[in-house]
Amino acid sequence: MPNCDPPHAEVLAVEGLAKSFRMHHLDQTLHAFEGISFRLLAGEFLLLRGPNGVGKSTLLRTLYRSYLPDVGQIWFNHASGRIDLARAADVDIALLRRREIGFVTQFLVARPRVAAQDIVAEPLRRAGMAGDAALAEAQRWLAAFGVKRDLWRAYPTSFSGGEQQKVNLARALIQPPRLLLLDEPTASLDVGARAALVARLAELKAAGVALIGVFHHPGDVAALIDRDLMLSEKKVFDVAV
Amino acid sequence: MSAMQRLAPVLMPGAPLLTLSGVSRRYGAVRALQDVALTVWPGEVLGIVGESGSGKSTLLRMLNLEDTPDAGDYRLALPESPGNLFALGRFARRQLCARAIGIVYQNPHLGLLMAHSSSGNVAERLLIAGERSFARLRARAREALEASEFPLSRLDDPPRDLSGGMQQRVQLAKAIALEPALLLLDEPTTGLDVSVQALVLDTLKRLQRDRRITMVIVSHDLGVIRTMADRVVVMRHGRVVEEGLVDQVFQDPQHPYTQELVHAKL
Numbered sequence: 338m339p340n341c342d343p344p345h346a347e348v349l350a351v352e353g354l355a356k357s358f359r360m361h362h363l364d365q366t367l368h369a370f371e372g373i374s375f376r377l378l379a380g381e382f383l384l385l386r387g388p389n390g391v392g393k394s395t396l397l398r399t400l401y402r403s404y405l406p407d408v409g410q411i412w413f414n415h416a417s418g419r420i421d422l423a424r425a426a427d428v429d430i431a432l433l434r435r436r437e438i439g440f441v442t443q444f445l446v447a448r449p450r451v452a453a454q455d456i457v458a459e460p461l462r463r464a465g466m467a468g469d470a471a472l473a474e475a476q477r478w479l480a481a482f483g484v485k486r487d488l489w490r491a492y493p494t495s496f497s498g499g500e501q502q503k504v505n506l507a508r509a510l511i512q513p514p515r516l517l518l519l520d521e522p523t524a525s526l527d528v529g530a531r532a533a534l535v536a537r538l539a540e541l542k543a544a545g546v547a548l549i550g551v552f553h554h555p556g557d558v559a560a561l562i563d564r565d566l567m568l569s570e571k572k573v574f575d576v577a578v
Numbered sequence: 579m580s581a582m583q584r585l586a587p588v589l590m591p592g593a594p595l596l597t598l599s600g601v602s603r604r605y606g607a608v609r610a611l612q613d614v615a616l617t618v619w620p621g622e623v624l625g626i627v628g629e630s631g632s633g634k635s636t637l638l639r640m641l642n643l644e645d646t647p648d649a650g651d652y653r654l655a656l657p658e659s660p661g662n663l664f665a666l667g668r669f670a671r672r673q674l675c676a677r678a679i680g681i682v683y684q685n686p687h688l689g690l691l692m693a694h695s696s697s698g699n700v701a702e703r704l705l706i707a708g709e710r711s712f713a714r715l716r717a718r719a720r721e722a723l724e725a726s727e728f729p730l731s732r733l734d735d736p737p738r739d740l741s742g743g744m745q746q747r748v749q750l751a752k753a754i755a756l757e758p759a760l761l762l763l764d765e766p767t768t769g770l771d772v773s774v775q776a777l778v779l780d781t782l783k784r785l786q787r788d789r790r791i792t793m794v795i796v797s798h799d800l801g802v803i804r805t806m807a808d809r810v811v812v813m814r815h816g817r818v819v820e821e822g823l824v825d826q827v828f829q830d831p832q833h834p835y836t837q838e839l840v841h842a843k844l
Contacts, residue, residue, distance in 0.1 A: 361834035362841075402823065404830040406582065415589070426587035427809050427823050428619055433589070450780045459787075 347414055348516055348547035349377040349400075354409030354423070356392070356399045369395040373409070375566055377516075379545040382538075382561045384552065387568035393551040396568065397518045400549065401440045402430045413438070413516065435463060439514035443502060443524040453496075454479060454489045457507045464512060478507040481537070483529045498525050506530070510537050517541060519550035523557050531557060587619075593655050595620045595759060595792050601640060601650030603816075610636045611647060612816045618760075621790040625807030625824065627800060627839065633816035634796045638764050640664075641794060642681050643671045654678060656759060676706045680753030684765035686745035689752065692738040696748045697723065699737065703752045722755040723748070727781045743774035747781065754785065763795040767802060779805050800840065804828060812836045 355371035370392040377383055385393040398404045400411060402422055411422035415437055420429065434440075458475035462468065479489055482503040488496065493504045502525050510517075519538075523531050535558055542548060542561055552558060596618040603611040611633045618624045626634045639645050640652070643663060652663045656678055660666060666674065683689045690699050700719035701709075709715050724730060728747040737745045746766055753761055766782070767775040779802065785791060786806075795806050803810055803824065810827050812820040812835065820833040831837045 358830065359832070361837050398829070403825045405822070405826060405832065408582070417589075420588065421585075424582050424585050426584055426590075427821070427826075428587045428622070429589040430823060431622075431808050450777065451783075 346379045347376060348379050348381075349375075349414075349549075350410075350412040351375050351400070352410045352412070354396075354399065354411060355407045356395060356404055357407055369399075370568060371407075373566075373568075377547045377549065379515075379547055380542055381563045382542055382548040382550070382558070384550055384555055384558075384562045384565040385568060386555070386565045388570060391568045391570055393568055394520050397440070397520050397549065397551060401434070401438065401518055415515065435460075437515040439509055439512075439517045440520070441506060441509040441517070441522045442520045443505075443522065450492055452490045453484065453493050453504045456493065456504055457511060460508060460512045474511065475507070478511050479504070482507050482533045483527070499527060499530070502526055503530050506534055506537075510534075510541065513541050513544055513546050515547065517546050517548045519548060519552070521551055521553050524553060535561070590619055592620065594618060595622075595655050596641070596794070597651075597653045597655075598641070599651050601637070601647045601652070603636060603640070603645070603647040603650075609816050611640070614650075614813075614816070614818055616794075616811065616818075618792055618794060620792055622809065623786060623793040623795060623807045625803035625810040626794065626796045626813060627798065627803055627810060628813035629798065629839075631815075632813040634813050635764055636816075637813070638681075638762050638794065638796050641760070642679055642762055643675055654759060672706075676703065677756060678759045679762065680756070680758040680760070681762040682746060682749045682753050682764065682766045684768050686737060686742070686749055689749040690737045690745065693736050695734045695736055696728065696740070696751075697733040699748055700752045700755050703755050707756050718755060719751070722751040725754065725785060726751040727777075727784075741774070742770050743778055746770070746778050750778075750781070750785075754789075754791070757789070759792060761791045761793045763793060763797075765797055765799075766795070768797065768799065775802075782806060800828065812839065 352374050354373040356369045358367040358369065360367065373396060385396060387393055395404060399406050400422065406423045409423055413420055413422050415433060454472060454475045457478055458471040461471035461474055476489055484500060484503045488500065493501050506522060522534060526534065538548065538558060538561055594617045596616065598614065598616040601611050601614040614637060626637065628634045640647055646664050650664060654663065660674065663674065681689065697716065697719045700722050701715045704715050704718055720730065720733065723733065726747040728744065728751060737748050767778050770778060783806065786793060797803055807824050809821065810824050811818050812827065812833065814835050820827060820836045827836060828840055831840045
């Protein structure tokens with residue numbers, strides 16, 4: 338668990354990371370970013386900056402391995418050693434996602450007939466917490482993000498975007514990961530939920546969670562940011578010969 | 579630039595449940611499977627996608643030991659560890675399938691006796707495994723049907739009188755009655771109404787979550803695979819052309835065929 342880490346232990350070391358997308362039907366390659374290197378310590382908050390379309394979200398998704406990098410290393414210090422996320426086996430990535438690497442987007446993957454409180458409790462149950470305790474904790478977080486009690490047992494498939502996002506956040510933040518990736522989590526949040534989110538992020542940071550985020554309005558989290566990484570505009574299309 | 583080669587797993591405790599390697603099968607001039615390899619870890623859900631004729635259903639039939647390949651090795655990490663399952667004789671195969679593997683077919687006629695009662699269909703599976711007490715047969719069949727969210731008021735109705743969604747629940751109950759190590763699903767929701775499809779998928783998800791059943795699911799429907807699977811294998815012309823985490827294969831497909839498939843469906 339992250340709070341067992343010595344303070345300022347290195348969580349992530351990214352070296353020479355590049356990502357492009359080969360679009361076979363167009364015979365084109367889209368270069369998203371290249372030469373990305375940075376380090377991240379436990380309890381640090383790194384803000385990704387740069388104009389729209391510069392590859393901030395793409396970088397987050399590459400770190401999470403939703404995208405496969407072209408070259409470079411993503412050294413991640415996990416509970417029992419060091420692993421290169423750029424090349425790790427798919428099942429290892431899946432395991433780390435369950436236990437140590439969280440990702441928050443602005444979209445909830447709602448599932449039919451699963452109640453909001455069960456969606457939120459799921460990560461705790463999967464980690465072995467008893468059903469009742471996990472449910473109580475889930476309800477506490479739904480309340481903290483301002484989801485009305487009447488909705489806890491309802492299916493989020495029918496919720497508004499803002500309410501879905503609260504469920505999404507409660508689920509993503511209920512269990513402290515070692516590394517948390519945030520892709521515009523404040524989009525579509527009301528003031529109360531935004532405050533709850535910022536409070537929770539401060540708590541996670543204090544507990545030693547390393548955070549990397551993309552924010553449309555970084556002002557929301559200004560007090561938490563330690564460093565930023567500026568992504569520069571150099572996106573080019575290659576047409577293969 | 580193409581993506582980097584991935585390393586062998588180092589964090590997973592234990593061993594894969596299912597290991598398939600070098601599987602090839604020809605039917606006359608048709609090369610249905612060519613050097614196919616799969617690995618599935620305990621508790622994982624592996625999806626197999628591809629167009630009709632890609633070999634995905636043939637592959638599932640191999641996993642259910644309904645057919646033998648021309649070459650290949652298939653192992654399940656079970657306590658009794660019988661080695662290469664393709665080398666087993668007819669009787670040993672039948673025993674192993676009944677005990678360790680459950681299957682749900684797209685076509686319920688393949689998996690069910692349509693004129694027998696629903697509970698009888700499930701009990702038959704238990705009989706094969708040696709259960710003889712009528713009371714226990716009935717209780718276990720009922721339990722499996724309940725876990726599959728089948729309405730207990732219809733226990734005695736034959737599948738031919740049930741809707742498509744209900745028939746799939748009977749197949750599912752039959753498949754899980756013996757708590758198999760491996761559950762195979764061949765287009766389990768294809769042909770059902772969209773709303774019924776969602777309910778059946780939800781039941782499958784529930785079962786997976788509560789019982790940690792290892793599943794291999796074949797579907798041409800990427801939405802089904804995205805809902806159900808952790809990892810996905812993409813097949814074309816009898817070969818695996820790509821495999822990866824579901825979100826990665828669907829968001830950043832590498833192979834030209836996968837790109838076509840993803841862009842056509844989304």
